[in-house]
Amino acid sequence: MTKIAIIGIGDDGLQAVSPAVGERIEQAQVLLGSERALDLLPDSVAGKRVQIGSDLAELADQVRNIGDQSAVVLVLGDPMFYGLARYITDEFGKDRFEVIPHVSSMQLAFARVMESWDEAYLTNLANHSLGSVIEKVRIAERVGLFTTDTVGPDQVAQALLDKQIDYFDAYVCENLGARNERVTRGSLADIAGQSFEPLNVMILVRQRQLPDRPREAVGRRLFGNPDEVFFQSRPKYGLLTSAEVRSMALAQMDIWRDSIVWDVGAGTGSVSVEAAQLATDGAVYAIEMDPEDHQLIKANAQRFNVENVIPIQGKAPEAWEALPDPDCVFVAGGGREVCRIAEAAYPRLRDGGRMVINLASIDNLTELRQALRAHTDNVQVWMLNISRGTDQLDRLTFDALKPSFLVATTK
Known part of the structure; x- marks a missing residue:
């Protein structure tokens, strides 16, 4: 089977290509290209002209219809640099094509x-x-x-x-x-x-010798930023997921660059913001029913310059009905409500996805673990006892944080 040539051309048409490339174009039975590319050819080029657009599925059909005819696909500039060549060769295999580049507009x-x-x-x-x-x-x-x-x-x-x-x-x-x-x-x-x-x-x-303007000092860490750099409401000050627990939870969530993340009961959005810094090409849905916390999520996302945090005001599970299925879910809270939310979220989790639950009390830990083990044997549990060092009267002492429990599972 004759190979299809994917040829790059410029606005000067055939005048700037080599004689061999020009001959290849002139002898082709089928010429595929955008309207602009085909208009660069003189009327003396007799091949059948097939205009292609942005619909890649239609383009694939047009390539299939070539059959055994000699064909050329005309692309402006370098076909391999944000051109069609990559899609076509991935779709049909590299052995069927050859690429002849032109100078790209870049x-x-x-x-x-x-x-x-x-x-x-x-x-x-x-x-x-x-x-x-x-x-x-x-x-x-x-x-x-x-x-x-x-x-x-x-x-x-x-x-x-x-x-x-x-x-x-x-x-x-x-x-x-x-x-x-x-x-x-x-x-x-x-x-x-x-x-x-x-x-x-x-x-x-x-510009030479000019430093960049770094973002505000907050948010320079991808995760584990100090608790005090997040906006918090006075009545709930200190109730956000602590930096140490947050770091471990985010690590266990296995967030990828393009992950879809749900943060259920997001509070002030500390987990949402740091998840967004990891999922730079994804989206983080911060689900929170408290109106004041809903506004704080927006403020913290703006403070950290993350644009992929999407605050959702409402009560789970009703609030997530219209959301895309998640790759990662984080749930925080206390009481039996956490068990109910985790069980409702699990069916929506994509295959291979991770769910991490942060419990503030041991009371419902067994119930939650048993509920998750009804779906999968892959349930991990941690008890976190953390103390922060502090200087007191020139002596090192430790302030203990409240014990916390993390439960993680993979679907």
Whole structure:
């Protein structure tokens, strides 16, 4: 079977490809590509033209319909750099294709601004949320961004300024390789006030000898932050899950980067916030029925600059009926209510997911353990007795925290 060529081209069409590549395109019986890519071919290219769009399932059908005909898939720029080649080769196997790259618009952009892209942070905002990208931009030296119709350079610049990240020079490279190509340079404040063509690449270059503006000192740890850095209500001050217990609970939850997490009875949101710092591409649903604590969850999420905490005001289990099934669940509290909530949450837990329950009293520990063992033999229990060292009259003493119990299970 003749291999299908995935060929990268630029706005200058066949003029910039090698004779061998040009001949491959001219002799192909089927030519697949976006409307813009196909329009770059002269009328003398006689192959059947098949326009492809963003529907990957439809694209797969179009590739299957090629059969034994000689075919070329035309992609603007480098097909392997945020192009279609990865999807097609994953779908049909690498043996059926060959990839012939062209200069990508990202390469062109860095060349236009005469900056090296060695070790630059490169990404596409079509595939990643702006919030997660900004945190990576914060510590980068150079950045290359494919923006989108909905998140343009002006919005990126303003989002950076909102996070006090103002130490980059910015370039916006529009319509690269075309006759109406334009490169705009300015501060982030300059870029935030302008509009640009949808076909653009944004380059950020850190200004020399300027330090970054780190986030407020709180939240520098991914988990186990001191209790006092969280906003707490005065009547309930000190009732949040302590840093030591919180650290062990989060470790036992096995949170991945893209995990869906439920924090049931979230209180002030200390577990929710730190879970969100671990699940950077996921979401943490902080379920709390107390209106004052519901507001504190929002305040703590803002203080720690995490945007993936979603406060849900309501009583479990009714409050989670419309939520996506979780990979990880944390439940905290006392009394038989905790047993009821844990039993209700277990069926919603995804296969392989982890649930961790923090009990403040031993009274319901046996009941909870037996309830979970009805579903699985994999139930672990810890009793945590923790004392914090303190200086008193030039002597080291220890203040004991209330004993706490953790129960963990895997579905």
